[in-house]
Amino acid sequence: MRKLVLLLLLVISPLKAEIYNIDQLDLKGQAGKVVYLDFWASWCKPCRESFPWMNGLLTRYPADKFTVITINLDAETEEMHRFLEKIGADFDIYHDPSGAIAEQFELEGMPTSYLIDASGKVVRKHIGFYTSKMGEYEREIEELL
Amino acid sequence: MTIRYQWLLLASVLAVSGCSSLGVKPWERDILARDDMLMDADAFDLAFDEHIYFSKEASSGGQGFAGGGCGCN
Numbered sequence: 238m239r240k241l242v243l244l245l246l247l248v249i250s251p252l253k254a255e256i257y258n259i260d261q262l263d264l265k266g267q268a269g270k271v272v273y274l275d276f277w278a279s280w281c282k283p284c285r286e287s288f289p290w291m292n293g294l295l296t297r298y299p300a301d302k303f304t305v306i307t308i309n310l311d312a313e314t315e316e317m318h319r320f321l322e323k324i325g326a327d328f329d330i331y332h333d334p335s336g337a338i339a340e341q342f343e344l345e346g347m348p349t350s351y352l353i354d355a356s357g358k359v360v361r362k363h364i365g366f367y368t369s370k371m372g373e374y375e376r377e378i379e380e381l382l
Numbered sequence: 383m384t385i386r387y388q389w390l391l392l393a394s395v396l397a398v399s400g401c402s403s404l405g406v407k408p409w410e411r412d413i414l415a416r417d418d419m420l421m422d423a424d425a426f427d428l429a430f431d432e433h434i435y436f437s438k439e440a441s442s443g444g445q446g447f448a449g450g451g452c453g454c455n
Contacts, residue, residue: 280415310409339409347408 254326256317259308259333265357267304271381272353275307276339279320281347287366292327294378302355302382308333310347354381 264272273294277284291305305328311317312334321330333339342349345364352361361377363370406414413419422428436442 276409278409278412280412312410312412316412336407336409339407344408347411349408 254321254328254330256309256321256330256332259331259338262306262308262331262338264306264353267306267353268357269355270301271298271303271355271378273303273305273350273378274353275305275348275350276310276342276344277307277348278310279316280311283366284348285320285324286368287348287350288324288326290366290368290371292325294375295327297375298378298382303378304328306331308338310334310336310339312336352377352381 264274273291275287275291277287291307294303294305307326307328308331309317310333311320314332314334317330317332342351348366350363350366351359352363354360360381363374417423432442
């Protein structure tokens with residue numbers, strides 16, 4: 238009975254975001270899964286709008302085939318925590334305060350997201366987040382699944 | 383190539399590339415995006431500046447920005 242209650246709690250309790258250092262990011266380890274990789278920051282307003290949508294993606298697509306990974310580029314860690322407390326995230330966050338990885342990806346705007354297929358190839362790149370294009374983004378994901 | 387030309391070439395390469403890394407990267411805009419970085423963040427300060435400007439130039443306005451810099455208005 239106790240086990241059942243625990244299991245039930247585990248299922249019901251909302252998923253919580255884990256925050257990692259950017260050094261721990263291992264995109265190759267995600268091979269076999271379609272990855273939605275998103276670069277965001279607390280001060281970026283469209284990023285705020287993308288969070289509920291990204292949380293929703295995790296509930297709609299199977300966890301063994303799809304995942305959302307985000308990279309936070311806030312220089313101040315506190316700002317990131319404040320944002321997460323307010324908005325809430327169910328996916329893993331990698332913190333890159335120096336922007337080194339953003340430099341590697343040569344970001345042109347905030348937010349920027351990449352859709353990576355199961356073989357690890359970047360298939361799409363979105364600069365900015367538009368609520369009017371959410372259907373299109375989802376179609377692109379579904380095509381890869 | 384004489385040494386003089388080599389120096390000239392070096393100087394011109396430096397001069398041309400000198401401004402190549404100017405500007406703020408998209409992910410570095412956090413401080414600029416803060417409300418207190420607005421030109422008109424402090425109403426009192428703005429009124430004060432406007433008063434001086436008006437007194438000196440006999441004109442007012444031009445302190446703020448309209449629109450978000452997209453060039454559409």
